Amino acid sequence: MHDTIEAKPRKIWLTLSLILNIGLLGYFKYMNFFMDNLNALLDITHHPTLQFARIALPIGISFFTFQSISYTVDVYRKVSEPLQRWYDYMLYISLFPQLIAGPIIRYNTIAEQLVEREIPIAGRVEGFRRFTTGLGKKVLIANTLGILADEVFAMNFQTMSSGTAWIGILAYTFQIYFDFSGYSDMAIGIGRMLGFRFSENFNVPYISQSISEFWRRWHITLGGFMKEYLYIPLGGNRISKGRTFFNLWLVFLISGLWHGASWNFVLWGVFHGTFLILDRLFMLDVLKKVGRYPSILLTFLVVVLGWVIFRADTVSGALDYYQALFAFRPGDSATVSNQGQLFFALAILFSFLPALKFGDKWMGLFFNDATSKVSSIILFATSLIVFFLSVGALAVSDFNPFIYFRF
Numbered sequence: 468m469h470d471t472i473e474a475k476p477r478k479i480w481l482t483l484s485l486i487l488n489i490g491l492l493g494y495f496k497y498m499n500f501f502m503d504n505l506n507a508l509l510d511i512t513h514h515p516t517l518q519f520a521r522i523a524l525p526i527g528i529s530f531f532t533f534q535s536i537s538y539t540v541d542v543y544r545k546v547s548e549p550l551q552r553w554y555d556y557m558l559y560i561s562l563f564p565q566l567i568a569g570p571i572i573r574y575n576t577i578a579e580q581l582v583e584r585e586i587p588i589a590g591r592v593e594g595f596r597r598f599t600t601g602l603g604k605k606v607l608i609a610n611t612l613g614i615l616a617d618e619v620f621a622m623n624f625q626t627m628s629s630g631t632a633w634i635g636i637l638a639y640t641f642q643i644y645f646d647f648s649g650y651s652d653m654a655i656g657i658g659r660m661l662g663f664r665f666s667e668n669f670n671v672p673y674i675s676q677s678i679s680e681f682w683r684r685w686h687i688t689l690g691g692f693m694k695e696y697l698y699i700p701l702g703g704n705r706i707s708k709g710r711t712f713f714n715l716w717l718v719f720l721i722s723g724l725w726h727g728a729s730w731n732f733v734l735w736g737v738f739h740g741t742f743l744i745l746d747r748l749f750m751l752d753v754l755k756k757v758g759r760y761p762s763i764l765l766t767f768l769v770v771v772l773g774w775v776i777f778r779a780d781t782v783s784g785a786l787d788y789y790q791a792l793f794a795f796r797p798g799d800s801a802t803v804s805n806q807g808q809l810f811f812a813l814a815i816l817f818s819f820l821p822a823l824k825f826g827d828k829w830m831g832l833f834f835n836d837a838t839s840k841v842s843s844i845i846l847f848a849t850s851l852i853v854f855f856l857s858v859g860a861l862a863v864s865d866f867n868p869f870i871y872f873r874f
Contacts, residue, residue, distance in 0.1 A: 485536065498522050526566075527567050533692055564657035564665070594655075599656070599854045599857070601656060603649075605646055608817075612810060613638075613642045615634070620779070622635075629791060629793070644672070644814075666687070669685065672685035672770075698718050715743050739773060775792070
């Protein structure tokens with residue numbers, strides 16, 4: 468009886484916290500979207516539209532809102548003890564290395580580190596190496612391919628050649644991966660230098676053999692958050708098959724909307740949610756039969772086609788781009804500079820090399836702690852080279868923010 472009485476105020480405070488956090492996120496991130504769609508509806512029905520002041524999006528609101536929710540829910544579930552000092556809580560909410568674009572740090576994964584942590588010299592060296600890996604991904608690969616992708620997506624989709632369309636979307640496919648995973652590596656590296664161990668956010672997603680596997684490798688912390696705090700509370704796998712499929716679809720619809728206040732992002736979420744359902748129905752069996760490498764190729768193609776919806780400014784623009792991809796429209800393809808060709812090749816190499824037997828071990832050298840003094844020296848020297856190359860590239864390039872900066 469006492470536990471029941473005690474649980475009531477806890478549930479009330481949980482509810483109030485969730486309403487406040489989700490309400491603020493909804494207001495700042497989606498009010499413009501809501502008003503634009505409302506005015507479009509009023510215009511169609513020949514009613515006068517509403518005038519409103521557009522709302523600026525606070526930097527990092529999606530990430531620190533999710534972390535605030537994680538703290539509240541984990542404490543409510545008694546997964547982790549509440550912090551005793553208010554500034555430890557503020558430290559968690561405002562962890563600057565990952566605040567802008569993740570990874571999303573769930574409270575239970577870092578609770579002890581907020582109160583007490585060690586910063587060994589080896590950790591600082593490994594952190595610097597991880598930081599420079601991410602910096603190189605962003606500055607050398609993502610920014611170079613981003614220039615090409617921006618050029619293609621600025622063209623007229625209705626007259627674009629099919630060759631140009633494929634070059635553009637492949638450039639964006641690798642740009643968004645190296646841009647976003649590069650930020651995550653930088654955040655993990657800075658965190659390591661400060662004594663924190665942040666969760667991994669990417670695990671070479673383009674070698675996935677199904678969309679289900681892709682989402683276990685891409686933006687891992689978002690998938691974990693959605694599973695822990697949304698999918699499982701909705702019933703997880705413990706309910707009927709039809710309800711499970713609906714919950715999967717709903718979770719990915721919300722995940723798409725989380726990425727941005729646009730119908731494109733909603734459709735992108737629905738697109739991936741639909742393929743996850745197809746995986747459970749029959750696709751996993753089909754992909755298993757066709758073999759590993761064909762499965763990787765087919766999954767990669769699905770992911771690439773999904774990025775069209777993500778990158779296009781409008782739904783109609785995405786449809787025009789799909790037509791350009793598959794219309795076999797003749798014409799000269801976009802010109803890729805020698806530098807672009809080099810980093811295109813490196814992007815393909817780093818994205819798919821782990822699919823080979825020796826590749827996974829080779830890639831692990833860049834992301835795992837050094838196993839010997841010699842390897843530590845070699846990797847640190849390599850990091851210095853990448854660091855100075857990246858700084859040099861930044862010095863002569865225009866401002867190019869992270870893609871997930873706006874989410």
